[in-house]
Amino acid sequence: MGKYVIAGNWKMNKTPAEAKALIEEIKPLVKDATCDVVVGVPFVDLSVALEATAGTNIGVAAQNCHWAKSGAFTGEISAEMLKEMGVGYVILGHSERRTYFGDTDVTVQQRTRAALDAGLTVILCVGEYLEQREQGVTGEICAMQTKIALGGVSKEELSRIIIAYEPVWAIGTGRTATAEQANEVCALIRNTVADLYDVEAAAALTIQYGGSMNAANAAELLAQSDVDGGLIGGASLKAPDFATIVAAAK
Numbered sequence: 001m002g003k004y005v006i007a008g009n010w011k012m013n014k015t016p017a018e019a020k021a022l023i024e025e026i027k028p029l030v031k032d033a034t035c036d037v038v039v040g041v042p043f044v045d046l047s048v049a050l051e052a053t054a055g056t057n058i059g060v061a062a063q064n065c066h067w068a069k070s071g072a073f074t075g076e077i078s079a080e081m082l083k084e085m086g087v088g089y090v091i092l093g094h095s096e097r098r099t100y101f102g103d104t105d106v107t108v109q110q111r112t113r114a115a116l117d118a119g120l121t122v123i124l125c126v127g128e129y130l131e132q133r134e135q136g137v138t139g140e141i142c143a144m145q146t147k148i149a150l151g152g153v154s155k156e157e158l159s160r161i162i163i164a165y166e167p168v169w170a171i172g173t174g175r176t177a178t179a180e181q182a183n184e185v186c187a188l189i190r191n192t193v194a195d196l197y198d199v200e201a202a203a204a205l206t207i208q209y210g211g212s213m214n215a216a217n218a219a220e221l222l223a224q225s226d227v228d229g230g231l232i233g234g235a236s237l238k239a240p241d242f243a244t245i246v247a248a249a250k
């Protein structure tokens, strides 16, 4: 299936000095990784993260970007600003942004468009709330979020898209989806992409699982046929745990 990618989403954690220290700790532990390794850091940590990862196998992600190239959007950061700095990836549509900061399927699509136009690779997050899972609409929700976000994305551009399936009820709760649940929805997302493009494009797509993935459960989740990596929150802040997850991705 898709290339394995293990990405840390640090969320609002680590000052620049702490970020540098954590990356220095991670570097030797993941230097022989057979998968792609990414750290998603706060905006103010991007400079030190780029400096600390220069010449290594670790990529750097921002955690959001605006859809406009520039303009009167106080407090926002454009995809072009990230690209010029040397940032390679941007996490978009995370459920925390959808829940607390008003991101919608439409603005996630607009941000995705801007990120691709700027030359970034997008880690696009989709996932259902617990209530939606209980209502039996997980598949519909994830397919809808995927379809809307990919609106206007060409088949060529799909090579710069990674989809992260993150069930909201599993994020930061310690309640991981079972390997079967994770694989089922990742497969459904892949089928949705196959319908939108073709089977070949869908097979090449990296689909990650995220939500309480940790050093203990990563191997089982990553062994699933449709799980091509992980988007890791809490466990990505501990270098040995993150390295264990990276080592499990093969």
Ligand code: 13P
Pocket (backbone or CB within 6 Å): 009, 094, 166, 170, 171, 172, 173, 174, 210, 211, 212, 213, 231, 232, 233, 234, 235
């Ligand atoms: P946790 O790994 O802390 O559950 O967070 C997952 C996540 O939201 C990654 O984007």
